[in-house]
Ligand SMILES: Nc1ncnc2c1ncn2[C@@H]1O[C@H](COP(=O)(O)OP(=O)(O)OP(=O)(O)O)[C@@H](O)[C@H]1O
């Protein structure tokens with residue numbers, strides 16, 4: 001056993017050296033038009049050696065370390081706690097949630113502009129993740145091209161405002177509905193595929209939409225994107241210093257207060273908050289409705305579900321469409337927040353991040369997804385100095401999570417329908 | 424009401440079902456028996472639309488159903504259970520029954536979101552129907568448990584209840600007594616008879632428990648290695664030399 005461990009540790013350390021030395025140890029330097037390879041300085045080499053030693057030690061004592069991590073899990077998961085009564089827990093949960101929402105309503109008035117802006121982004125990710133949660137967490141369909149629907153929402157608003165001068169409030173439902181239509185149309189042919197095949201095809205669709213946006217230059221502006229997307233208005237009041245559109249008034253003049261750029265940021269934040277809460281509530285309701293049960297049934301045992309008369313295509317398509325609908329919502333808000341969009345914002349990495357949020361949060365769990373969205377969006381901002389290592393930290397966090405809590409931060413607790421005893 | 428004519432099913436080189444015919448009248452219990460691997464489950468799979476038969480015809484109330492998608496066949500009123508119980512394990516017992524009533528429910532999303540009166544009414548009706556059948560199969564006390572945590576015999580009964588809430592005309596049971604103790608088998612016997620007597624359901628039964636089969640069947644079909652061997656009343660089957668040789672003698 002020990003000998004086997006030792007061999008394995010040695011092997012892992014060797015692999016570490018093999019991979020990291022060429023990448024970190026050689027520098028390509030441009031001298032004029034020639035590129036030469038120079039060796040790295042001693043600190044880098046020492047670093048690589050140190051990394052190899054760390055890997056070696058970890059692999060050698062792997063069983064003990066993992067044992068500790070396992071203990072940690074049982075501590076935090078509160079295995080020894082009595083489970084709370086179902087309805088009591090639900091009540092407490094809804095109180096806590098209401099409290100958080102009220103807090104979130106007043107919070108931006110005391111914060112800096114940058115923080116509110118970031119919070120808006122978090123809310124957009126929450127919407128996206130809640131929507132994807134329906135597809136992946138509830139219906140069990142691995143969708144790697146979710147960002148496509150986000151893009152459809154954003155571009156719908158951008159194009160409508162550019163060509164037809166449509167305002168945010170009109171574009172919001174149109175964007176969401178169009179995204180849902182895309183979900184329906186794209187979903188139809190691909191949903192008979194299963195598992196990995198579905199993942200690959202949706203991945204392809206995500207890329208197709210992005211490439212289309214990139215190349216359809218005379219409509220979408222191609223890589224240059226679309227700018228000048230208007231901000232939302234409040235009953236015809238604009239938040240800019242000067243009124244841009246005729247017939248509108250400006251917010252600060254109407255209320256006789258001094259102009260401040262913060263008003264607009266806070267207003268957008270509040271819109272995002274309302275929409276995120278709306279998304280969460282609607283999806284929560286769906287989960288208790290026949291559709292929600294059908295999603296879960298199909299995920300748990302497709303053959304049994306079909307034998308009871310559930311149409312696989314219809315049920316899966318409904319999940320796909322509803323997920324796309326909320327992505328369209330998020331996309332519209334995003335376009336309005338940024339004022340400028342380009343295909344850059346809708347790369348595969350975005351899909352991966354949203355999926356990571358769902359998995360980290362615990363598939364199917366709404367609170368977990370919200371927490372994970374906050375963590376995944378804010379942590380990189382806090383660790384800006386390490387931005388080069390962002391993906392590295394991200395990957396490490398994912399691996400740690402899978403070891404520590406494979407079911408995610410807050411594993412899904414199903415909302416049960418109780419059968420009340422009749423007399 | 425059900426007529427299966429010369430059904431054949433070929434898997435590559437293996438002819439799992441060869442020219443099997445079967446007919447079921449209203450309120451009748453018809454059994455299919457045969458040694459392991461005879462092709463009984465395959466016949467069910469063809470009838471319920473899981474397999475597309477390679478030959479023959481299946482008529483349900485005069486309509487051809489072979490090759491139709493499984494969920495459509497189920498909606499016509501032909502529902503089945505599985506040799507290996509297939510419940511939605513993480514859902515509660517009631518929820519298993521609610522899923523089965525999916526097509527009876529108001530599936531209009533907007534009505535559900537707004538909780539319109541008609542939506543509530545249907546939801547309540549489906550809960551009532553679920554409660555009725557839970558009571559009927561003796562699982563009322565376990566209504567809010569996770570289905571996966573039930574004992575095996577209870578899971579079998581839940582599976583039958585789940586079929587019954589869809590209000591089928593024909594019920595196909597694949598070895599419902601497998602794994603049950605004698606007391607449970609007796610309950611099952613009464614349940615199946617009552618489904619026929621009280622709820623006007625026809626039953627096609629695959630079963631290895633001979634005393635159960637002989638007791639409740641109106642007619643029995645024997646198949647052996649995919650081919651029909653004999654058919655008739657329990658009395659005739661009991662005295663059929665071929666059957667005794669091929670099946671009963673062997674057991
Ligand atoms: N999908 C399939 N592909 C290939 N062969 C199959 C398939 N399904 C069943 N078979 C074969 O068909 C034959 C009949 O199988 P079937 O399951 O219908 O038997 P059975 O009568 O239900 O037996 P048991 O009493 O053990 O349940 C077996 O030889 C089996 O291996």
Ligand SMILES: [Mg+2]
Pocket residue numbers: 463464465506
């Ligand atoms: Mg079988």
